[in-house]
Amino acid sequence: MMNARRVTEDELHAYVDGQLDGDRRLAVERWLADDPDALRRVEDYRAQTVLLHEVFDSVLREPLSDPSQDLTDKLKGRLAFNDNRPVWHARPWVRMAAAVALVVAGATGGYFGRGAPAPVNVAQQQQAVPPQQQQNLKAFAEEATQAHRFYTSDERFQVEMGADNQNELNNWLSQRVGRDVFGPDLSRVGYRLIGGRSMPINRGAGAQYMYANDQNKRITLFVAPQSGQETSFSFAQNGDVATFYWVEGSLAYALIGRLSKEELLQVSQAVYNDVRSRPNPPPAPPQVQPPAPQQQQPPAPPQGQPPQQPGQPEPHRDQRTQGQPPEQNGVQPVSDTHPGKGS
Amino acid sequence: MAHGFRGASNRSGARLSNFGVELEVHIASLRRYARALLRNRTDAEDLVQEALTRAVARADSFKAGTNLRAWLFTILHNVHVNQVRSKAARPDEVDVDSVESRLVTPARQEERVEAREMMRAIDDLPEEQRKVLLLVALEGLKYDEVAELLGVPIGTVMSRLSRAREAVRAKLANEGSTTLRRVK
Numbered sequence: 355m356m357n358a359r360r361v362t363e364d365e366l367h368a369y370v371d372g373q374l375d376g377d378r379r380l381a382v383e384r385w386l387a388d389d390p391d392a393l394r395r396v397e398d399y400r401a402q403t404v405l406l407h408e409v410f411d412s413v414l415r416e417p418l419s420d421p422s423q424d425l426t427d428k429l430k431g432r433l434a435f436n437d438n439r440p441v442w443h444a445r446p447w448v449r450m451a452a453a454v455a456l457v458v459a460g461a462t463g464g465y466f467g468r469g470a471p472a473p474v475n476v477a478q479q480q481q482a483v484p485p486q487q488q489q490n491l492k493a494f495a496e497e498a499t500q501a502h503r504f505y506t507s508d509e510r511f512q513v514e515m516g517a518d519n520q521n522e523l524n525n526w527l528s529q530r531v532g533r534d535v536f537g538p539d540l541s542r543v544g545y546r547l548i549g550g551r552s553m554p555i556n557r558g559a560g561a562q563y564m565y566a567n568d569q570n571k572r573i574t575l576f577v578a579p580q581s582g583q584e585t586s587f588s589f590a591q592n593g594d595v596a597t598f599y600w601v602e603g604s605l606a607y608a609l610i611g612r613l614s615k616e617e618l619l620q621v622s623q624a625v626y627n628d629v630r631s632r633p634n635p636p637p638a639p640p641q642v643q644p645p646a647p648q649q650q651q652p653p654a655p656p657q658g659q660p661p662q663q664p665g666q667p668e669p670h671r672d673q674r675t676q677g678q679p680p681e682q683n684g685v686q687p688v689s690d691t692h693p694g695k696g697s
Numbered sequence: 698m699a700h701g702f703r704g705a706s707n708r709s710g711a712r713l714s715n716f717g718v719e720l721e722v723h724i725a726s727l728r729r730y731a732r733a734l735l736r737n738r739t740d741a742e743d744l745v746q747e748a749l750t751r752a753v754a755r756a757d758s759f760k761a762g763t764n765l766r767a768w769l770f771t772i773l774h775n776v777h778v779n780q781v782r783s784k785a786a787r788p789d790e791v792d793v794d795s796v797e798s799r800l801v802t803p804a805r806q807e808e809r810v811e812a813r814e815m816m817r818a819i820d821d822l823p824e825e826q827r828k829v830l831l832l833v834a835l836e837g838l839k840y841d842e843v844a845e846l847l848g849v850p851i852g853t854v855m856s857r858l859s860r861a862r863e864a865v866r867a868k869l870a871n872e873g874s875t876t877l878r879r880v881k
Contacts, residue, residue: 364855403834405815413729425749432756
């Protein structure tokens, strides 16, 4: 019997470090149940690991020095050529696929406009946002979604700087991004800001804000400079991760979470409201609260989600929708469903 | 016992295809390790910078699809060994600054007594043991990754790890911190 083999000193450490296979792990656990001294050692070793993180994890939140940042960017460029997993949108076939997806989505998909319900010519709206910008925006949303997957999956790297001092956090991230960015107040929809991190993106830097609700469900808001015109909300579903993204002022926003489309839309709306109510808003209608996004037509349902029925309760019925919508400025494809990328 | 050499990076690699994010995470990890190893902000930053410079110069030697984190840690380790060696060749350069700043290194967060004792215990370890403990317990590297990057047999890694943990344990017990947190 394999499990009957005596537990070795090495296996004890491998157990502590999570480097032991299932069979032997059980054997160690059985042994520990009968050996209080060994159990004490295991607990002490684990406590050491916890202490090490307690002492040194703050380094993860320290901003890189400029030379190191430059070197990081350089290395990123050098290695990207070398890597068999290039940035996804650099691959020619992805560009092709994205272009095809745009056409398909434009032909069949609905979208969320920000305005009051109004018949909209999809083709016309698509023309309003140049294809290049659409592509950049999609690439941005994809990058933001990947960052979300990564940083919500490993709690060691969740945030670079906590939100204890929000001014400090916002100033730091604004500096990194080169624009005035801030973490919107989402308390009204039940999410509190945990902190943020700066992230290298295709060109320059973006800011990722992380929020959690009472159930410790995490969502992230990714903000990055974006030239071009403003756009309305677009939606993407990648596996179980949902993303809304849009452009407001000179910034692109992507809100990501493992939430239903409706739930995430509600949070997106809260983000949007808070962004618009900040000082120095872009030219906007006089309403403090912008009209709720409304479905213009049934969207092509993302895989795994039931199509929305016309008679279904609208999540935003109760919001004030009177007032002129912001000028209609382009529409993004809504249901660019991808198969979940590596999760 | 120990998993395959590429286990760790494959696991994270599968989760993200964004190379930039992966690289950034590994560099954050390098910086933490350097700080824990040298216990001095400036020295640690210099070490990481030097390692990154060399990584850029040797980017061609990185094989696509292999373990990026291990590659970076190996470079950092080699740079560190060279730095120690060249310092040893110039014995006059007593490192007063770093000794001093080691004593006054301000901690960002409120430190528990145990955390301070932990730092002291780490500092007292022979460097070869300190490296192994930090790479395994703090950075989560696999045993065979550590063996490969330090250039020693895996048995040596295991015995250094065991001695390091027992030494720290004895030290923490001696300091009277009997309340050392139990982790479930």
